[in-house]
Amino acid sequence: xxxxxxxxxxxxxxxxxxxxAAMGEIIAERSGVLNLGVEGMMLGGALTGFxxxxxxxxxVVGFIAGTAIGAAMALLHAVLCVSFEADxxxxxIMLTLLGVGLTTYFSQGWVGESIEGFRTITVPLLSxxxxxxxxxxxxxALDYLGLALVPFVWYLLFRTNVGREITxxxxxxxxxxxxxxxxxRIQYACVVLGGAFAGAGGAQLSLAFTNFWxxxxxxxxxxxxxxxxxxxQWRIWRVLAxxxxxxxxxxxxxxxxxxRDATLGVLDTPAxxxxxxFLLNPQVMNTYPYxxxxxxxxxxxxxxxxxxxxxxxxxxxxxxxxRD
Amino acid sequence: xxxxxxxxxxxxxxxxFDDVVANDDIDLTVRRGEVHGLLGENGAGKSxxxxxxxxxxxxxxxxxxxxxxxxxxxxxxxxxxAGIGMVHQHFMLVPRMSVLENIVLGERETASxxxxxxxxxxxxxxxxxxxxxxRSRIERLSEEYGLxxxxxAKVWELDIGERQRVEILKALYRDVELLILDEPTAVLTxxxxxxxxxxxxxxxxxxxxxxxxxxxxxxxxxxxxRVTVLRDGRRIETVDADSVSEADLAEKMVGREVxxxxxKEPVSVGDPVLEAADLSVSDDRGTTALSGVDVTVRRGExxxxxxxxxxxQRELAESLIGFRPLEDGEIAIDGRDLTGAKPRAFVDAxxxxxxxDRYRYGCASxxxxxxxxxxxxxxxxxxxxxxxxxxxxxxxYADDLVxxxxxxxxxxxxxxxxxxxxxxxxxxxxxxxxxxxSPEVLVANQPTRGVDVGAIENIRELMLEQRTAGTGVLxxxxxxxxxLDVSDRILVMYDGEFVHETTPAETDRWExxxxxxxxxxxxxxxxxxxxxxx
Numbered sequence: 001x002x003x004x005x006x007x008x009x010x011x012x013x014x015x016x017x018x019x020x021a022a023m024g025e026i027i028a029e030r031s032g033v034l035n036l037g038v039e040g041m042m043l044g045g046a047l048t049g050f051x052x053x054x055x056x057x058x059x060v061v062g063f064i065a066g067t068a069i070g071a072a073m074a075l076l077h078a079v080l081c082v083s084f085e086a087d088x089x090x091x092x093i094m095l096t097l098l099g100v101g102l103t104t105y106f107s108q109g110w111v112g113e114s115i116e117g118f119r120t121i122t123v124p125l126l127s128x129x130x131x132x133x134x135x136x137x138x139x140x141a142l143d144y145l146g147l148a149l150v151p152f153v154w155y156l157l158f159r160t161n162v163g164r165e166i167t168x169x170x171x172x173x174x175x176x177x178x179x180x181x182x183x184x185r186i187q188y189a190c191v192v193l194g195g196a197f198a199g200a201g202g203a204q205l206s207l208a209f210t211n212f213w214x215x216x217x218x219x220x221x222x223x224x225x226x227x228x229x230x231x232x233q234w235r236i237w238r239v240l241a242x243x244x245x246x247x248x249x250x251x252x253x254x255x256x257x258x259x260r261d262a263t264l265g266v267l268d269t270p271a272x273x274x275x276x277x278f279l280l281n282p283q284v285m286n287t288y289p290y291x292x293x294x295x296x297x298x299x300x301x302x303x304x305x306x307x308x309x310x311x312x313x314x315x316x317x318x319x320x321x322x323r324d
Numbered sequence: 325x326x327x328x329x330x331x332x333x334x335x336x337x338x339x340x341f342d343d344v345v346a347n348d349d350i351d352l353t354v355r356r357g358e359v360h361g362l363l364g365e366n367g368a369g370k371s372x373x374x375x376x377x378x379x380x381x382x383x384x385x386x387x388x389x390x391x392x393x394x395x396x397x398x399x400x401x402x403x404x405x406a407g408i409g410m411v412h413q414h415f416m417l418v419p420r421m422s423v424l425e426n427i428v429l430g431e432r433e434t435a436s437x438x439x440x441x442x443x444x445x446x447x448x449x450x451x452x453x454x455x456x457x458x459r460s461r462i463e464r465l466s467e468e469y470g471l472x473x474x475x476x477a478k479v480w481e482l483d484i485g486e487r488q489r490v491e492i493l494k495a496l497y498r499d500v501e502l503l504i505l506d507e508p509t510a511v512l513t514x515x516x517x518x519x520x521x522x523x524x525x526x527x528x529x530x531x532x533x534x535x536x537x538x539x540x541x542x543x544x545x546x547x548x549x550r551v552t553v554l555r556d557g558r559r560i561e562t563v564d565a566d567s568v569s570e571a572d573l574a575e576k577m578v579g580r581e582v583x584x585x586x587x588k589e590p591v592s593v594g595d596p597v598l599e600a601a602d603l604s605v606s607d608d609r610g611t612t613a614l615s616g617v618d619v620t621v622r623r624g625e626x627x628x629x630x631x632x633x634x635x636x637q638r639e640l641a642e643s644l645i646g647f648r649p650l651e652d653g654e655i656a657i658d659g660r661d662l663t664g665a666k667p668r669a670f671v672d673a674x675x676x677x678x679x680x681d682r683y684r685y686g687c688a689s690x691x692x693x694x695x696x697x698x699x700x701x702x703x704x705x706x707x708x709x710x711x712x713x714x715x716x717x718x719x720x721y722a723d724d725l726v727x728x729x730x731x732x733x734x735x736x737x738x739x740x741x742x743x744x745x746x747x748x749x750x751x752x753x754x755x756x757x758x759x760x761x762s763p764e765v766l767v768a769n770q771p772t773r774g775v776d777v778g779a780i781e782n783i784r785e786l787m788l789e790q791r792t793a794g795t796g797v798l799x800x801x802x803x804x805x806x807x808l809d810v811s812d813r814i815l816v817m818y819d820g821e822f823v824h825e826t827t828p829a830e831t832d833r834w835e836x837x838x839x840x841x842x843x844x845x846x847x848x849x850x851x852x853x854x855x856x857x858x
Contacts, residue, residue: 161432162450168418168429175416178380179494180401180430313419322341322381 003258007251008135013209014254015247016146017042017201017218021225022232022239023153024197028074029229030157031190032170032314035077036092038198039222040099041070045202047103050213051110059118063142063203070199071192073099078191082184085318096222104215117211118142140208142200149197154236166190170312173319183319198222220290227293231300233310242296249292253285330389331356331502331533332377332408337386339369339376346372348557350386354502354535359528361548361565362537363577365776367746369557370537371413374504378410379403391501401430409495410504413511413537415487419480423473427494428458458497465496469526485516492523503527505536509543510774513632514804514837521547539577539777541570553577578778588788593812594623595659597796598644598675598765603653605643613639615820616652621765621796626787628811629800632840633770636820637800638680641769644798645677646670658764671700674764678754678771680800682747686754689743693734696742697722697757729756730782748779755786766790769800784810802840804833818843 021038028035035041045066053062077095080086118140127137157163168176169186177183201221206213224246232239252259260280264273278284300309307313332354339347347369354360364370375381377388379397388395390406397403403410417426432449435457462475471489479487488508495503505524509517524534524547538544544551548565553576560576575581598621607613613636621627631637642648644655646667654663657673679685687696698718715738722737731753734740742750751771758766768787772780787810790797801807807814808828816824816839824839838846 156451159453160451161434161453164421164425164429164453167421171418171420172416175418176429178378178400178410178412178416179426180399180404182401 003255003262005131005134006258007248007255008132009138010251010254011244011247012135012139013143014250015243016143016204016208017221018225018228018246019146019240019243020149020201020204021198021222022228022243023149023236024070024194024201025225025229026194026232026234026236026239027153027157027166027197028191028194029315030170030234030312031166031187032173032312032317032319033078033081033187033191034088034092034316035074035095035191035194036089036226037073037077037095037099037195037222038225039218039220040096041073041195041198042202042205042218042222043099043103043216044069044073045199046206046217047107047110047202047213048199049203050115050206051107053207054110054113054115059115059207062207063200066203066207067196067200070202071196074191074195074198075188077195078188081318082187082191085320088316088318100216107213107215110213111215112212114212115207117206118208142204142208146201146204150236150240157236162186167312169314171314173314173317177319177321198225201225224289224293227297230306230309230311231296233300234312235310246289246292249288253282253288256280256282256285259285329356330354331391333389334373334377335387335389337373337376337388338384339372339381340384345557347376347383350554350557350559352552352559352562354533355550356533357528357531358533358549359524359547360533360535361544361551362535362554363539363541363544363551363573364537364554365539365577365778366748366774367776368554368577370554371506372557373554374410374506374535374537377403378408378504404498404500407499407501408504409498409500409502411488411491411495411506411508413506415491417479417487417490419478421479422475423477423479423482423490424455424459424462424475426479426490427462427475427497431458431498433458462493462497465493469493469496469523469530471523484511485513485519488512488516488520489523492527500532502533502535505534507537507539509538509540513802513841514833515841541573541577541777544573545570555579574777578776580778588809589792591624591792593625594794596620597623597658598798599654599656599659600644601654603640603643603655604651605639605648606651607636607639613820614643617817617820617822619798619815619822621798623794623796624791625812626791626797626799626810628807628814629798629817630804630807630814630836630840631800631802631817633680633802635817637769637817639820640817641677641679641767641798641800644670644765644767645675674761676700676758676761676763676766678751678758678766678768680769680773682750682754683743687742687750690741692738693726693731693740693742693745693753694719694722694737696753697725697737700757701761725753725756725760728760729753729786731756746776748775748783751775751783752779752786755783759786759790762793763790763795766795766797767800768797770802771799772801772803772806780806804836807836808833816840 021042025035025038048069049062049066052065053059056062073095077091080091081088120138120140123137127133157166165176165181165186168181169183173183202218205217210217228239228242228246231242260277263276263280330353334350334352337347337350350373362370372381376383379400379402390408395406433454434449434452435454459475466473471493473486473489473493479490508520512520527534544565550562551565552562553560553573555577600619602616602618603614604616605614629637639648643650646662646665646669650664654661656662657675660673662669662673683689698721702713702718719737726734726737729752731749733745733749742753745753771787772783775783784806787797787799799810811828814826814828814831815822816836823843835846
């Protein structure tokens with residue numbers, strides 16, 4: 001039982017960066033701009049957040065700094081893709097490579113340091129619900145924040161004037177323009193806001209999960225967030241479900257040894273032992289989120305084209321008035 | 325307010341795109357309360373001029389005076405605020421959003437009315453929304469102007485006529501005084517077009533001024549008070565619509581005399597050359613597009629297929645050239661069974677094809693005119709007998725095609741990409757390619773849609789030449805005049821079936837229109853005003 005409770009608790013904490021990054025990517029993509037720089041922006045958020053927290057002594061300052069660096073990196077993407085009409089795929093991958101390179105270079109002094117990260121806040125009574133109580137009601141402020149943002153982002157996108165304008169810009173910028181919607185401002189705002197979410201997700205990793213910095217510590221979560229957006233078909237509630245699914249797999253691999261021992265104890269089948277040992281080998285388990293990403297994309301894409309799944313119709317297209 | 329009170333005047337307006345002058349020193353005056361026709365061929369600069377007035381393009385030079393004030397519009401929002409609305413030829417609607425959402429898009433309605441300019445109230449207008457106020461306003465407007473729509477329907481569910489009504493409501497919702505309609509009837513069936521004309525009349529009665537762009541002469545005659553003719557980016561003349569004949573207008577528009585009557589010489593019809601029986605196929609989404617249709621075309625005969633697009637015409641054309649797999653049925657060309665054969669077999673059997681979407685399926689738009697001209701003939705000795713292509717021979721062939729079929733805008737056949745030609749010239753290139761091989765059968769889908777008056781004349785003549793040469797022609801069209809002028813026989817297609825067969829002599833525009841839009845024979849009472857009492 002403790003194993004299940006432990007896995008659940010890690011699931012909730014591991015879900016937060018994925019959730020933040022994927023929500024941010026939904027906001028950007030709904031305005032028609034794909035940003036493949038999520039991984040880089042999360043790395044930037046993780047390192048900057050950690051460094052600022054150590055330097056200032058304040059975790060809140062660190063978190064804000066991490067969020068801001070995500071927004072700043074996204075601004076670069078917006079300038080390139082919205083104003084200069086650069087290829088969104090190339091610019092995004094560039095942003096990720098830039099994030100990996102810069103954080104690896106500048107972080108050398110920070111490797112090996114650790115801080116006391118955001119503390120667990122336990123909600124009385126609710127946290128005593130068996131199994132799930134501790135997982136959901138005994139986590140850090142940032143995990144609560146991530147969950148609280150879900151209804152907020154949903155409301156912004158689906159129940160406000162500006163949310164409808166974002167959808168219109170992402171589907172058909174020319175139509176939006178002729179209706180008097182400020183297309184470029186909307187796209188800039190969405191890309192930058194999306195970057196802030198990714199930066200915040202990265203900062204959560206270093207400030208509330210690991211409590212230290214390690215190069216490339218985001219470990220592909222940014223890419224998983226991009227895949228989650230497709231899996232969620234650009235919808236907020238579905239991204240919440242997808243995030244927990246992936247985080248659970250991630251959490252299992254964190255506790256690979258315990259999972260393996262528990263499984264071998266239950267199965268007690270010498271014939272299968274080597275297979276089980278292989279499948280539950282920590283290194284092998286580390287590949288599961290990525291294998292799952294491939295499997296999920298395979299499954300989703302068999303059901304229809306991106307357009308049929310609900311992708312913004314003008315995703316990847318840059319808009320310019322006088323070019324027909 | 326005199327009748328000559330101008331609501332809009334444009335002085336010396338020039339719009340240049342790099343080296344191309346789209347509008348050259350244009351003067352235009354629109355009087356308050358009139359219907360002003362803007363006539364010109366494709367590429368004459370009509371849409372560019374209107375996009376400048378709507379704030380989408382910024383003019384290179386010139387003055388725009390609207391409602392007595394000189395204006396310079398930075399964006400469509402400025403034009404809307406000043407009181408100019410525009411309904412574009414390609415509808416500006418977001419399919420996945422509802423009618424109501426499309427109409428209010430950009431207006432940021434709140435429960436307490438619009439924003440008052442303050443930062444806080446601006447933020448509130450962004451982060452809230454209102455549905456009830458706009459809904460009742462839309463309902464009021466649609467009643468007042470007779471524009472019935474369901475505010476909660478999603479736009480993708482609407483047909484073309486309904487979408488157009490939404491577009492007009494969108495402009496009316498913004499309280500415009502001047503409404504620009506860019507080729508409003510281009511995509512409508514004849515009956516929908518009639519309804520559109522009534523709407524325009526209502527708009528003018530309610531005090532609006534309407535500018536409508538067209539290249540159809542009879543529409544000017546029907547609707548416009550005054551007409552301005554543009555040609556090659558320049559204004560030719562503005563005249564009262566009553567004082568000018570269609571022939572005069574055509575000449576001003578094209579720059580030369582245009583023949584309206586096609587010389588259709590009698591041709592004796594020969595043996596069946598295309599025989600298709602019981603064809604059943606699905607469309608791209610897997611639903612039934614054709615449910616067991618039969619069609620036969622004889623040598624020297626033009627069979628016109630009438631119908632509103634989307635009733636199975638595209639699938640019919642594609643199955644007759646072997647492109648779309650048959651679920652059932654048989655096809656024979658010149659007596660030879662080609663059921664289930666590949667497109668190549670159809671090409672070799674002498675079937676030529678002019679597709680509906682000429683930029684996508686009619687040519688490889690990035691490749692040169694030469695490559696496109698030779699794409700169906702390069703195997704037939706054009707490039708020598710070996711595996712190599714003789715580009716000199718191919719260029720010569722292409723040059724010949726370009727001059728015989730009067731394809732304009734080609735600098736060097738090896739260098740000019742086919743996609744850069746205008747619609748009419750590309751169509752002439754495609755027709756040339758398909759006809760030069762002396763086909764047994766020609767399948768042409770919407771051969772003149774979106775093509776200039778001058779080119780239309782050429783294209784129709786080319787099809788008649790094929791008929792004289794003994795080719796069996798199957799022509800799919802939505803243009804009633806074309807069907808009546810060119811065809812020997814007409815089949816009306818509705819919902820994947822032929823619902824009516826007739827000849828031009830036995831039918832008229834009205835009857836065809838009714839079959840096309842309802843799929844059944846018109847009842848006599850619908851025609852009450854013109855039928856004689858029994």
